[in-house]
Amino acid sequence: MTNLAQAVSGMGQIEDKTEEPVRAKPSLSRFFVFRGLLARRAEIALGIGGSVGLLLLWEAAARLGWTNPVFFPAPSTVIAAMGRMIVNQSLLWHAGISTMRVWVAFLIAAAMAIPIGILMSSYRVIGAPLEPVIDFIRYLPVPALVPLSIIWFGVGESTKIYLLWLGTFFQLVLLVADDMRRVPQEYVEIASTLGAKPHQILKDVAFRAMLPGLVDNLRITLGWCWTYLIIAEIVAADSGIGFVIWTARRYMKTPEVMAGVVVIGIIGLVTDQILRAIHRRAFQYL
Amino acid sequence: MNTPYLTFDRITKTFGDIEVVAPHFDLGIEKNDFVVFLGPSGCGKTTLMRMIGGLDTPSGGEIRLQGVPVGPPDWRRGMMFQSYSSFPWLTVAQNVEFGMRYRHDLTEEEKLARRDHYLDLVGLYEFSGAYPNRVSGGMRQRVAIARTLASGSDVLLMDEPFGALDAQRRETLQVELRNIQKRDAKTVVFVTHDVEEAVFLADRVIVFSKRPARVVADIDITARLGADRHLDLRDSVGFFELRNEILRLLRKSGAGHE
Numbered sequence: 001m002t003n004l005a006q007a008v009s010g011m012g013q014i015e016d017k018t019e020e021p022v023r024a025k026p027s028l029s030r031f032f033v034f035r036g037l038l039a040r041r042a043e044i045a046l047g048i049g050g051s052v053g054l055l056l057l058w059e060a061a062a063r064l065g066w067t068n069p070v071f072f073p074a075p076s077t078v079i080a081a082m083g084r085m086i087v088n089q090s091l092l093w094h095a096g097i098s099t100m101r102v103w104v105a106f107l108i109a110a111a112m113a114i115p116i117g118i119l120m121s122s123y124r125v126i127g128a129p130l131e132p133v134i135d136f137i138r139y140l141p142v143p144a145l146v147p148l149s150i151i152w153f154g155v156g157e158s159t160k161i162y163l164l165w166l167g168t169f170f171q172l173v174l175l176v177a178d179d180m181r182r183v184p185q186e187y188v189e190i191a192s193t194l195g196a197k198p199h200q201i202l203k204d205v206a207f208r209a210m211l212p213g214l215v216d217n218l219r220i221t222l223g224w225c226w227t228y229l230i231i232a233e234i235v236a237a238d239s240g241i242g243f244v245i246w247t248a249r250r251y252m253k254t255p256e257v258m259a260g261v262v263v264i265g266i267i268g269l270v271t272d273q274i275l276r277a278i279h280r281r282a283f284q285y286l
Numbered sequence: 287m288n289t290p291y292l293t294f295d296r297i298t299k300t301f302g303d304i305e306v307v308a309p310h311f312d313l314g315i316e317k318n319d320f321v322v323f324l325g326p327s328g329c330g331k332t333t334l335m336r337m338i339g340g341l342d343t344p345s346g347g348e349i350r351l352q353g354v355p356v357g358p359p360d361w362r363r364g365m366m367f368q369s370y371s372s373f374p375w376l377t378v379a380q381n382v383e384f385g386m387r388y389r390h391d392l393t394e395e396e397k398l399a400r401r402d403h404y405l406d407l408v409g410l411y412e413f414s415g416a417y418p419n420r421v422s423g424g425m426r427q428r429v430a431i432a433r434t435l436a437s438g439s440d441v442l443l444m445d446e447p448f449g450a451l452d453a454q455r456r457e458t459l460q461v462e463l464r465n466i467q468k469r470d471a472k473t474v475v476f477v478t479h480d481v482e483e484a485v486f487l488a489d490r491v492i493v494f495s496k497r498p499a500r501v502v503a504d505i506d507i508t509a510r511l512g513a514d515r516h517l518d519l520r521d522s523v524g525f526f527e528l529r530n531e532i533l534r535l536l537r538k539s540g541a542g543h544e
């Protein structure tokens with residue numbers, strides 16, 4: 001109920017925001033300046049308003065009986081289910097387990113991919129033999145490798161980590177190599193004419209120059225990790241969000257399934273925003 | 287007869303099929319000389335400088351510094367590039383300081399003093415804390431100039447260093463560069479397309495042909511204008527004659543210089 005009320009008032013705000021300037025200047029075209037900037041407040045209002053509007057539409061559709069609640073329950077029902085799951089099924093604990101798996105696999109993948117990727121593009125003798133192999137593995141769909149990894153690792157924790165690692169490492173290593181390749185040769189030459197040795201150029205110049213791109217690629221790859229996590233948890237787990245979703249599905253508990261999906265979405269959104277904020281702060285010079 | 291400080295000995299340089307310098311290119315540069323390269327665009331001036339700096343290697347022949355073949359780059363041969371790059375993640379002052387980063391013969395205090403001195407020289411002291419992406423193109427160029435000078439190299443290789451500067455700043459820096467070069471006994475190889483700049487700065491102007499580069503003329507400016515340069519010199523008859531003479535040479539060598 002409160003949800004609905006909030007949503008309504010949110011929508012009213014949006015209309016105010018968009019209508020007011022229109023009245024002030026009788027033209028919509030000032031909002032459609034090609035590559036133009038939007039005021040920060042308008043940006044936030046539209047961002048929140050868009051999501052709230054969508055939720056509202058969904059809620060209305062469910063309440064007015066346009067959709068079958070068994071397949072498409074209202075947002076309020078999903079939130080209620082989420083509350084129940086937090087209390088009765090330790091949803092947060094499962095979310096924590098999933099997050100931990102993602103981060104462990106992601107950190108292992110990153111710790112391996114960053115040095116290997118850098119070496120691959122710094123020394124062609126390393127890059128030339130590795131590239132075709134990595135490119136091949138990169139195109140293998142992770143789900144296709146599930147049976148193999150169960151044969152190798154059983155159904156324990158290591159299988160899930162391995163699958164996630166598989167899905168991210170090979171992508172990341174090529175992205176890192178690419179970031180390194182894009183470091184302008186000029187930077188390298190400036191440092192070398194100032195007397196820097198190759199390892200100093202790598203550390204003081206090339207790595208610094210590639211860092212913004214690297215952080216961005218890490219953020220994107222972390223998102224992919226979540227995709228593989230669900231696959232891994234569906235096939236071989238007794239814990240984690242994927243397991244919760246899959247169990248709920250078995251009993252056709254659509255609100256619970258959706259609640260699980262929403263939790264992943266929220267974790268993803270929050271992580272992404274935090275990493276973006278770190279990026280903005282760390283690379284203010286850009 | 288002494289061998290020159292810096293010698294090009296029967297150099298050839300090709301990029302694939304492109305012959306950049308004429309076969310058996312020979313050139314000697316004396317210590318503490320200010321040498322300016324003039325020549326049509328694309329004739330190979332940058333390539334010659336890069337070979338001195340050790341960033342490119344000749345396809346044949348040898349470049350020697352004090353009789354020793356030049357190796358990979360080091361800080362004694364400082365290079366200022368045509369594109370005036372600086373590192374975007376360092377502030378203006380940090381960029382200048384980076385010029386001395388790998389010089390272990392200087393103390394921290396010496397480095398800071400030198401940094402401030404050269405920041406001041408190029409008029410960027412008040413922009414010390416700014417990032418390169420936040421300052422103008424001409425200011426970025428001055429960052430590169432200050433960094434190159436701060437590095438303290440014996441041989442300064444400067445590729446059109448004053449290209450994007452306003453006229454006044456340009457004159458100031460020309461005078462300063464000439465002073466630094468004489469005071470600190472540096473050997474400078476300088477590329478420009480501005481003939482007046484060349485005459486004003488150089489002890490010796492070398493005019494190149496179109497690619498493949500060949501020396502068309504080798505003019506001893508100091509013999510005709512003296513070593514002492516001040517801004518009034520630009521109004522003298524001798525300066526004017528030299529300028530016209532070089533412009534004629536360039537026209538003949540096939541460049542579209544104004």
Ligand SMILES: Nc1ncnc2c1ncn2[C@@H]1O[C@H](COP(=O)(O)OP(=O)(O)OP(=O)(O)O)[C@@H](O)[C@H]1O
Binds near residue numbers: 325331368
């Ligand atoms: N890395 C490279 N690969 C292939 N060709 C090159 C390379 N570097 C330079 N060249 C060629 O060598 C020739 C000389 O280039 P260079 O940059 O030395 O000319 P320049 O005299 O400095 O010209 P400008 O006055 O325009 O700066 C050009 O024709 C160029 O196309």
Ligand SMILES: [Mg+2]
Binds near residue numbers: 333
């Ligand atoms: Mg050039």
